[in-house]
Amino acid sequence: MIEIKNLKKSFGDLLVWEGVSFTIEEGDITAIIGRSGCGKSVLLKHINALLTPDEGEIIIDEKNIFDLDYVDKRLLRQKFGVLFQGSALFDSINTFENVAFPLRYFTNQNEEEIHENVMRALRYVNLENAAQQETAELSGGMRKRVGLARAIILEPKYIMYDEPTSGLDPQTADEINGLILDMARQFDVTSIVVTHDMHSVLEVADKVAFLDQQKLSWFGTIDEMKQSNQKDLVNFITASEYQIKQ
Numbered sequence: 001m002i003e004i005k006n007l008k009k010s011f012g013d014l015l016v017w018e019g020v021s022f023t024i025e026e027g028d029i030t031a032i033i034g035r036s037g038c039g040k041s042v043l044l045k046h047i048n049a050l051l052t053p054d055e056g057e058i059i060i061d062e063k064n065i066f067d068l069d070y071v072d073k074r075l076l077r078q079k080f081g082v083l084f085q086g087s088a089l090f091d092s093i094n095t096f097e098n099v100a101f102p103l104r105y106f107t108n109q110n111e112e113e114i115h116e117n118v119m120r121a122l123r124y125v126n127l128e129n130a131a132q133q134e135t136a137e138l139s140g141g142m143r144k145r146v147g148l149a150r151a152i153i154l155e156p157k158y159i160m161y162d163e164p165t166s167g168l169d170p171q172t173a174d175e176i177n178g179l180i181l182d183m184a185r186q187f188d189v190t191s192i193v194v195t196h197d198m199h200s201v202l203e204v205a206d207k208v209a210f211l212d213q214q215k216l217s218w219f220g221t222i223d224e225m226k227q228s229n230q231k232d233l234v235n236f237i238t239a240s241e242y243q244i245k246q
């Protein structure tokens with residue numbers, strides 16, 4: 001469980017968060033939606049303690065993560081897999097080495113163990129045959145899948161997906177949505193998905209947090225979202241040009 005409590009954050013004169021609170025329940029897929037620039041990525045960076053708030057707490061495994069020392073923050077980050085916007089692969093090394101990177105950095109696994117674990121992760125995302133391929137040669141969908149294999153390689157308790165379907169055709173986007181769902185259901189991973197893609201929200205999310213005007217404007221289940229008459233939420237969904245079928 002991740003409890004976000006009264007988070008406040010400014011960069012100089014720019015107020016990003018003015019007291020955001022909500023809870024991400026164990027095993028849930030929680031979608032975070034809101035306009036471009038509203039601070040979704042800033043929120044993700046707080047959740048794995050890459051940024052520190054001006055006020056507020058984030059409680060993970062019963063501890064306020066901002067009270068952790070350097071060593072415990074590093075341990076905390078190992079519980080998180082992150083699929084970055086744009087996948088953030090290293091183009092100077094091949095697919096296999098991209099996925100192996102967290103194992104080499106965070107564990108003492110030998111080459112045989114690394115090989116077994118990397119190939120298992122690549123098989124999971126259906127890229128077993130691309131292990132030796134240069135990442136610069138991969139399509140956008142393949143890059144996302146390599147990013148996902150890297151995100152799950154340390155068997156994280158939590159996965160954060162930053163715009164996982166952006167720039168993908170609908171079919172490839174659905175494959176990624178399928179993997180997000182499968183990760184959550186099969187391995188009981190707690191998932192946080194930042195997205196503009198309402199189709200993806202409806203496909204994968206259990207809960208939705210709508211952020212607007214420096215606050216949590218709305219929070220609830222997908223069914224509650226479909227029935228909500230809250231104007232700013234309805235406007236946001238309508239503007240995304242996605243028609244919710246009841």
Ligand SMILES: Nc1ncnc2c1ncn2[C@@H]1O[C@H](COP(=O)(O)OP(=O)(O)OP(=O)(O)O)[C@@H](O)[C@H]1O
Pocket residue numbers: 011014016034035036037038039040041042043
């Ligand atoms: N390190 C930083 N220093 C100063 N300003 C920052 C920093 N990081 C983010 N910001 C600002 O905070 C605001 C929120 O940024 P953020 O990237 O979280 O938005 P977002 O909702 O993720 O946007 P998008 O949907 O376009 O990715 C923006 O105005 C951004 O310029």
